[in-house]
Each structure stands twice: as C-alpha cells, then as structure tokens.
Amino acid sequence: MITLAGQTIVVIGGSSGIGYAVAESSLQSLASHVIIASSSLDRVNAAVSRLESSAKSAGVSGKVSGRVLNVKDSAQIKSFFDEVGEIDHLVFSSGDALTLSGLKDLDLDSIRGVYDVRLWAPTICAQQAKIKKSGSIVLTTGSVVKKPSQGWSIVAGIAGSVDSLTRGLAVDLAPIRVNCIAPGFVNTEMWDTTPKDVLEKIFAEQSEKLLVKHVASPEEVAEAYLFAMKCAFITGETLHVNGGQTLV
Numbered sequence: 025m026i027t028l029a030g031q032t033i034v035v036i037g038g039s040s041g042i043g044y045a046v047a048e049s050s051l052q053s054l055a056s057h058v059i060i061a062s063s064s065l066d067r068v069n070a071a072v073s074r075l076e077s078s079a080k081s082a083g084v085s086g087k088v089s090g091r092v093l094n095v096k097d098s099a100q101i102k103s104f105f106d107e108v109g110e111i112d113h114l115v116f117s118s119g120d121a122l123t124l125s126g127l128k129d130l131d132l133d134s135i136r137g138v139y140d141v142r143l144w145a146p147t148i149c150a151q152q153a154k155i156k157k158s159g160s161i162v163l164t165t166g167s168v169v170k171k172p173s174q175g176w177s178i179v180a181g182i183a184g185s186v187d188s189l190t191r192g193l194a195v196d197l198a199p200i201r202v203n204c205i206a207p208g209f210v211n212t213e214m215w216d217t218t219p220k221d222v223l224e225k226i227f228a229e230q231s232e233k234l235l236v237k238h239v240a241s242p243e244e245v246a247e248a249y250l251f252a253m254k255c256a257f258i259t260g261e262t263l264h265v266n267g268g269q270t271l272v
C-alpha cells in the first residue's frame with residue numbers, strides 16, 4: 025500500500041471541513057508532518073489540538089503544526105512558504121463565505137473580491153510553494169463546474185477557472201503533479217451560516233436525489249485528495265466526487 029510516510033503535507037484551509045479531514049487522513053496515512061493554515065488563530069489552534077488527539081487515538085506519530093495565514097494577502101502567502109520551506113504536497117481547500125444569489129441583482133463591481141480566496145490565492149500558493157519534484161498540489165473546485173444551479177454563474181466562473189488552472193499548472197510545474205477535486209454536497213462547517221431548517225431541507229432533498237442517497241462526509245471526499253497525492257501517475261486531472269450529482 026502506498027502511504028505518505030516521511031512526507032510533509034501543507035493543508036491551506038485545514039482548520040475546518042474538507043481540509044481538516046485531509047489533514048486527519050494524511051496523518052492516518054503516516055505523513056510525518058502535517059501543517060495546517062487558515063486565517064483564524066482560534067480555529068487553527070482548535071484544529072491542531074483535535075488533530076493531535078486524533079493521531080494519538082489512531083496510534084500514528086506524525087507531527088502537527090498550525091500557522092495563521094490569510095490567503096487574501098499575497099505577502100503573507102510568500103512569507104508562509106519561505107518559513108515552511110520544502111514540502112511534499114500542498115492541498116488548497118480554503119473558501120470564505122459566499123452569499124451570492126441571483127445574477128441580475130448583483131452589483132458585480134462590489135464583489136470582485138470573491139475571486140481572491142478560491143482562485144487568486146491558489147494561483148499564488150502554487151507559484152510560491154517549494155514543492156519537491158516528486159510532490160504534488162491538490163486544488164479544490166466544486167460540482168458547479170459541470171452543473172451550475174440557478175444563480176450560481178459567478179461561482180461557476182470561479183470553479184471553471186480553478187479546473188482550467190489545474191491543467192495549466194500541471195504543464196508549467198511538471199514534474200510536480202497538479203490535480204483538483206470537485207466535491208458535490210459535503211456536510212462541513214461551510215454550511216453553518218445556512219439556517220438549520222433550510223439546511224435540513226437541502227440535505228434531505230439531495231439525499232433523496234443523489235444516486236448514492238446521501239450527502240458526503242468530509243472524510244469520504246478526503247479520500248480523493250489522498251489518492252491525488254499518492255498516485256504518482258496522475259496529473260492535470262479534476263476528480264469529481266459528487267455522489268452522481270451531475271447525472272441526475
């Protein structure tokens with residue numbers, strides 16, 4: 025079995041949701057050092073404690089570190105990678121709140137910043153990270169890249185750009201591999217701002233509709249990130265992990 029033994033993994037967005045599950049799964053896959061980063065000190069510290077407990081329970085000895093990094097600030101990204109030094113894999117799963125609805129009503133000039141965290145930041149990270157030639161980058165897009173919902177044009181634009189960026193980076197950074205994961209509905213903290221009754225309705229509807237009959241756990245989706253890191257023969261690909269969402 026291929027493991028991440030002896031490898032250092034940076035997970036930007038690792039304090040929560042999909043990124044946290046990737047950090048935890050990397051430790052269980054014997055990574056020697058997992059470094060998580062996100063913008064909130066409290067969330068980073070809490071996640072590091074949870075990861076340390078999880079690693080202890082799993083009987084694995086990988087080291088866990090946390091760094092505060094606001095990926096909206098390109099100078100912070102550069103200093104972060106200068107401090108972290110050479111790594112094996114970079115996973116990027118940061119995402120801030122998206123409160124876009126409808127297209128016609130949006131003041132597009134006022135929301136130019138929505139591209140910063142999900143598109144511009146991974147581009148800068150890919151440029152600045154010091155990744156070993158045998159290593160990889162795994163980015164994050166979403167099922168919206170293939171199947172936008174009503175009112176999601178802007179998000180589809182970001183997601184499609186990340187999908188395309190993946191292939192560009194795979195060519196530019198070779199032999200470092202660059203892949204991307206496109207999750208469907210995943211039950212993470214990202215949904216915490218949605219009112220509970222609305223969320224329950226969305227998840228119930230999706231569980232009924234999806235071919236696999238459930239919304240994903242972050243751990244299920246993390247498997248795809250682990251595969252992208254471990255399989256040395258995949259690059260320039262977007263893996264769709266959406267429970268059949270694009271077929272229904």
Ligand SMILES: NC(=O)c1ccc[n+]([C@@H]2O[C@H](COP(=O)([O-])OP(=O)(O)OC[C@H]3O[C@@H](n4cnc5c(N)ncnc54)[C@H](OP(=O)(O)O)[C@@H]3O)[C@@H](O)[C@H]2O)c1
Pocket residue numbers: 036037038039040041042043061062063064065067068093094095096117118119120141142164165166167206207208209210211212213214215
């Ligand atoms: N969950 C889903 O259903 C789903 C589906 C498709 C695609 N996605 C995409 O997958 C990605 C991860 O989603 P998730 O569900 O794991 O969300 P999440 O649980 O909300 O996690 C988002 C992470 O991004 C970090 N973050 C936010 N703003 C940041 C900033 N300025 N700088 C650095 N880090 C920042 C957050 O930490 P801090 O708050 O500490 O900064 C957190 O660690 C997002 O891009 C999301 O759009 C999610």
